[in-house]
Amino acid sequence: MILERNIFEKFGNNLSKNVKLSNYSWFNLGGDAEYFFKAKDQTQLKMFVKFASENNLKTAVLGAGSNILFRDKGFKGAIIKLGKNFSYTKVIEKNIIDVGAATLDRKTADFAKDNNLKNLEFLSCIPGSIGGAIIMNSGCYESDISKVLLSIRVLDTKNFLEKDINKKDIKFFYRGTNLSQDFIILSAKFKCEVGKKDEIEKKQIDLIERKKLSQPSQIKTCGSTFKNLSVNRKAWMLIKESGCENLTEGDASISKKHCNFFINNGNAKSSDIENLINKVKKKVLEKTGVNLELEIKIIGD
Numbered sequence: 001m002i003l004e005r006n007i008f009e010k011f012g013n014n015l016s017k018n019v020k021l022s023n024y025s026w027f028n029l030g031g032d033a034e035y036f037f038k039a040k041d042q043t044q045l046k047m048f049v050k051f052a053s054e055n056n057l058k059t060a061v062l063g064a065g066s067n068i069l070f071r072d073k074g075f076k077g078a079i080i081k082l083g084k085n086f087s088y089t090k091v092i093e094k095n096i097i098d099v100g101a102a103t104l105d106r107k108t109a110d111f112a113k114d115n116n117l118k119n120l121e122f123l124s125c126i127p128g129s130i131g132g133a134i135i136m137n138s139g140c141y142e143s144d145i146s147k148v149l150l151s152i153r154v155l156d157t158k159n160f161l162e163k164d165i166n167k168k169d170i171k172f173f174y175r176g177t178n179l180s181q182d183f184i185i186l187s188a189k190f191k192c193e194v195g196k197k198d199e200i201e202k203k204q205i206d207l208i209e210r211k212k213l214s215q216p217s218q219i220k221t222c223g224s225t226f227k228n229l230s231v232n233r234k235a236w237m238l239i240k241e242s243g244c245e246n247l248t249e250g251d252a253s254i255s256k257k258h259c260n261f262f263i264n265n266g267n268a269k270s271s272d273i274e275n276l277i278n279k280v281k282k283k284v285l286e287k288t289g290v291n292l293e294l295e296i297k298i299i300g301d
């Protein structure tokens with residue numbers, strides 16, 4: 001009760017209670033967040049994480065929700081989302097841009113293009129935000145975030161201090177990094193190459209078209225469910241090889257166009273998606289000996 005009064009006194013305008021997480025995940029699934037905090041700016045974010053730590057309130061950071069399955073029982077604690085002051089793009093040197101962590105990947109790609117800067121075209125195919133893209137080392141078509149990143153600015157939720165981290169001090173691997181879970185990414189600097197706007201635009205359009213041909217769109221999904229093993233052993237190949245393509249659970253199924261995309265057909269529960277994941281994992285292990293690793297993040301109680 002005291003916590004509740006204090007938390008609303010301090011953060012009232014930017015805080016809500018019992019917020020449906022289904023509205024914040026591309027799966028359109030998940031129960032309620034006990035608290036949902038939309039940080040106005042860095043000072044308020046810092047105050048909030050300090051308050052949460054002092055009051056033993058569990059927190060989790062949400063980007064654009066294109067890679068998160070929230071569980072049906074929701075999240076006991078506070079989901080933190082970066083507000084609109086964290087969404088910006090600036091050219092800071094001829095070929096270097098500074099981007100707020102809440103900026104959508106697509107917007108970042110367009111900004112680079114409009115400033116005749118190339119190498120971020122792949123971001124126009126990824127539906128997340130820059131914070132999520134860095135945590136996931138997101139990428140496609142031979143490009144990924146690690147190839148263009150210069151540095152990030154983070155808030156350390158253990159000591160409430162901000163710091164810059166150079167790319168050379170971050171270990172990037174396929175769809176992940178060794179960044180501490182204590183960090184909230186605030187912004188990132190990217191190094192591009194100067195190019196020609198029309199050529200950059202053409203590349204963007206080509207990549208988007210390529211994606212449309214190989215992946216389903218207009219569905220409730222978080223993209224690839226499992227990580228690929230290698231270029232020649234992709235998760236979808238193993239799922240197909242193991243005869244899992246037609247498996248279903250409740251109203252959850254697997255995309256006919258790309259069998260590593262799991263879908264909420266409208267009335268699924270998060271548990272249906274999770275049960276389907278476990279069914280596929282088991283069958284793939286039995287048939288191929290491969291223990292598939294999740295790419296999507298599952299959050300909740």
Ligand SMILES: Cc1cc2nc3c(=O)[nH]c(=O)nc-3n(C[C@H](O)[C@H](O)[C@H](O)COP(=O)(O)OP(=O)(O)OC[C@H]3O[C@@H](n4cnc5c(N)ncnc54)[C@H](O)[C@@H]3O)c2cc1C
Binds near residue numbers: 068136221223224
């Ligand atoms: C249709 C579709 C197609 C996709 N195609 C691709 C693809 O081609 N390549 C690819 O790599 N991915 C793809 N994805 C997956 C997804 O878009 C990426 O993983 C994306 O980068 C996630 O970003 P997000 O902002 O949505 O992160 P979220 O899903 O919100 O979060 C993902 C993780 O990042 C953390 N996080 C988010 N923001 C921050 C922050 N500021 N600080 C600290 N932690 C943070 C979250 O806590 C969570 O652990 C696709 C998804 C969909 C739905």
